[in-house]
Amino acid sequence: MTKYRNIKQPSGYKQQLSYFWTASIFNRYMHIRTADIQDLAAFEAIEEACFPPGEAASRDSLSKRLEIFPDHFWLLIQGGQLLGFINGMVTDNPTIIDDMFLHAGLHREAGKWQSVFGLAVAPQYRKKGYGARLIEHLILHAKSQKRAGITLTCKAPLIHYYQKFGFHDLGLSACTHRGVLWHDMSALF
Numbered sequence: 001m002t003k004y005r006n007i008k009q010p011s012g013y014k015q016q017l018s019y020f021w022t023a024s025i026f027n028r029y030m031h032i033r034t035a036d037i038q039d040l041a042a043f044e045a046i047e048e049a050c051f052p053p054g055e056a057a058s059r060d061s062l063s064k065r066l067e068i069f070p071d072h073f074w075l076l077i078q079g080g081q082l083l084g085f086i087n088g089m090v091t092d093n094p095t096i097i098d099d100m101f102l103h104a105g106l107h108r109e110a111g112k113w114q115s116v117f118g119l120a121v122a123p124q125y126r127k128k129g130y131g132a133r134l135i136e137h138l139i140l141h142a143k144s145q146k147r148a149g150i151t152l153t154c155k156a157p158l159i160h161y162y163q164k165f166g167f168h169d170l171g172l173s174a175c176t177h178r179g180v181l182w183h184d185m186s187a188l189f
Contacts, residue, residue, distance in 0.1 A: 029078055074137055084121030086138050162185050169184075
């Protein structure tokens with residue numbers, strides 16, 4: 001054993017080992033699945049915990065989204081516990097418009113763009129990469145569906161976060177949902 005003690009490990013070896021261990025744990029104990037109506041109370045609670053009262057989607061709005069585009073509403077689950085979710089309709093609009101939040105029926109399954117209406121991770125599970133897992137899942141799904149890209153709106157402090165995933169800031173949005181200044185962001189494939 002002693003003759004191997006002084007072998008220098010390759011640069012980044014521990015990070016690679018950590019990544020593979022983390023990926024293994026994720027695949028074994030966590031999964032992402034589409035939502036169904038039985039999940040409504042759980043993701044409504046996360047929505048309310050993650051967004052200010054004036055910005056959180058109502059139970060009725062979440063229910064309509066789930067009814068109309070359930071295949072575009074993904075949950076991150078660990079041991080039966082909901083950690084977070086991401087959702088959004090498919091559209092031909094390259095940016096999000098106010099009417100999309102009001103009318104889930106604007107969803108077009110054959111649309112060019114996957115939108116993101118909400119990315120929410122329960123406060124006690126933040127800073128663990130779970131939001132990133134959900135975004136990565138959405139990107140893979142949108143690519144597999146041959147979408148042109150993904151569109152979302154975010155507040156200025158979150159621009160850098162989304163840029164890490166390949167999103168580009170298109171500037172201030174025409175969308176004034178809930179009276180907030182939003183930035184249009186898009187990732188093109």
